[in-house]
Amino acid sequence: MATNKKPGNWKKRTLGVRAGTMRSPFQETSEALYMTSGYAYESPEEAQGRFTGEIEGYQYSRYGNPTVTMFETRMAALEGASVAQATATGMAAVSAVFLSGLKTGDHVVAAKAMFGSCLHVVEKILPRFGITYTLVDGTDNAAWKAAMKPETRMLFLETPSNPTLSIVDIKAVSKIADDAGALVMVDNAFASPALQRPMEFGAHIVVHSSTKYIDGQGRAMGGVILCRQDFFDNHLQVFIRNTGPSISPFNAWLHLKSLETLDLRMKAHGENAARVADFLGSHKKIKKVLYPFRDDHPQTKLARAQMDNGGGMVAFEVDGGKAGAFRLGNALKLIDVCNNLGDAKSLITHPETTTHQKLTAEARAELGVTAGLLRLSVGLEDADDLCEDLDQALKAI
Numbered sequence: 181m182a183t184n185k186k187p188g189n190w191k192k193r194t195l196g197v198r199a200g201t202m203r204s205p206f207q208e209t210s211e212a213l214y215m216t217s218g219y220a221y222e223s224p225e226e227a228q229g230r231f232t233g234e235i236e237g238y239q240y241s242r243y244g245n246p247t248v249t250m251f252e253t254r255m256a257a258l259e260g261a262s263v264a265q266a267t268a269t270g271m272a273a274v275s276a277v278f279l280s281g282l283k284t285g286d287h288v289v290a291a292k293a294m295f296g297s298c299l300h301v302v303e304k305i306l307p308r309f310g311i312t313y314t315l316v317d318g319t320d321n322a323a324w325k326a327a328m329k330p331e332t333r334m335l336f337l338e339t340p341s342n343p344t345l346s347i348v349d350i351k352a353v354s355k356i357a358d359d360a361g362a363l364v365m366v367d368n369a370f371a372s373p374a375l376q377r378p379m380e381f382g383a384h385i386v387v388h389s390s391t392k393y394i395d396g397q398g399r400a401m402g403g404v405i406l407c408r409q410d411f412f413d414n415h416l417q418v419f420i421r422n423t424g425p426s427i428s429p430f431n432a433w434l435h436l437k438s439l440e441t442l443d444l445r446m447k448a449h450g451e452n453a454a455r456v457a458d459f460l461g462s463h464k465k466i467k468k469v470l471y472p473f474r475d476d477h478p479q480t481k482l483a484r485a486q487m488d489n490g491g492g493m494v495a496f497e498v499d500g501g502k503a504g505a506f507r508l509g510n511a512l513k514l515i516d517v518c519n520n521l522g523d524a525k526s527l528i529t530h531p532e533t534t535t536h537q538k539l540t541a542e543a544r545a546e547l548g549v550t551a552g553l554l555r556l557s558v559g560l561e562d563a564d565d566l567c568e569d570l571d572q573a574l575k576a577i
C-alpha cells in the first residue's frame with residue numbers, strides 16, 4: 181500500500197481532495213476506513229522489527245492507523261506543515277502540545293481572548309506542574325513583548341478569537357517568539373487552513389479542533405496538531421504514543437472525507453457570514469457587529485492580510501442586554517440555539533451565560549463579552565432565509 185499520487189504543485193482545493201490518499205490493492209476511489217486496533221505480523225521476527233523500527237509499518241492504533249495517516253497527511257499538506265498528529269478532540273491537541281513541550285519552571289504567554297477550556301488548561305492545570313503564565317491583550321504586540329521572560333518557552337493565541345473575533349498579528353508575535361527562542365502555537369479552529377495558514381506567517385505549531393469547520397457537519401469530535409519534524413521527534417510523538425489521546429479511525433475518516441469540501445464550504449460560509457453581518461450592521465436594534473472583513477472591524481486590515489475571507493463567525497450586540505438577547509434566541513425559527521460552531525446549520529449562542537459563564541464579570545468585560553452579545557456561527561443555508569429569520573426574531577426585542 182502506498183500513496184498513489186504525489187502532490188506536485190497542487191493548489192489547496194486539489195490538496196483537500198487528493199493529498200494523502202493511500203489505496204489498498206482493491207484500488208478503491210474513496211479512502212478506506214481501517215477500523216482496526218491491531219495489525220498482524222508475518223512472523224515474530226517481523227513483529228520484533230516493527231518494534232525496533234527497523235521494519236516500517238503499523239503496530240497498534242494508539243500509535244498509528246492508515247486512515248488516521250491519510251487524514252494527517254492531508255492536513256499537513258493544507259497547512260504547509262512538516263508533520264501532523266491527529267487527536268481525539270481539539271482540547272487533546274492543545275493539552276498535548278503544552279504538556280509535551282513544557283516542563284516545570286517554564287513560562288507561557290497567552291492571549292486573554294481564548295477558548296474557555298484552553299484558558300482552564302493555562303490557568304488551572306499548567307501551574308500544578310510548576311508552569312507559570314502571563315495573559316495579555318492579544319491585539320497589543322507591545323504587551324506580548326513586555327510579557328516575555330527568560331523562561332518563556334511558548335506563546336499561545338487564537339485568531340480570530342472566540343467570541344469577539346479579535347485578530348492577532350501572527351507574524352509580529354512569531355517574531356517575538358523567535359527572538360526569544362520560544363515557540364508560537366496558533367489555534368486555527370475559527371479560520372481553518374482553507375482561510376488561514378499560520379505557518380506562512382512564522383507560527384511554529386498549529387492546533388485545530390477538527391470538530392468544527394473541518395468536520396463541518398457537526399458529527400464527530402477530533403483535533404490536529406501541526407508542527408515541525410524536530411518538535412514531533414523530540415516532544416510530541418513519544419507523549420502521544422504513551423498517553424493515548426489518539427483519534428478513532430472512524431472520526432478520522434469522517435474528517436478526512438470532509439476535507440474534500442473544506443475549501444468550497446469555507447468560501448460559502450464566508451459569503452453567507454458577510455451577507456448576515458451586513459444585514460445586522462444595518463439593523464436599528466443592533467448596537468454593534470463584529471466581522472473581520474467588515475470595514476468597521478478595528479483590525480480589518482490585519483484580517484485581510486492573514487485570511488482569505490472573513491470566515492463564518494459573526495458576533496453582534498443587541499439592544500436590551502441579556503433580556504434582549506434571550507428574546508431574540510427564543511424567537512428564532514431557523515437558527516438553532518447551540519454553543520457548537522462550524523456546522524452547516526447556523527447556530528447561535530449567548531457567551532455570557534454559556535461559553536464564558538465561568539469567567540469573572542471583570543474578565544468578561546475585558547474581553548468585550550457584554551450581556552447583549554451573541555455569537556452566530558453562520559451555516560450553509562440560503563443567506564436570505566438566515567437574514568429573514570433574524571429580521572423576524574429582532575422584532576421580538
Ligand SMILES: *Cc1c(COP(=O)(O)O)cnc(C)c1O
Pocket residue numbers: 269270271272295297298338342367369370388389390391392401402403
Ligand atoms: C472547540 C474549540 C476548541 C476545543 O476543541 P474540542 O474539539 O471541543 O475539544 C479549542 N479551540 C477553539 C477555538 C474551539 O472553537
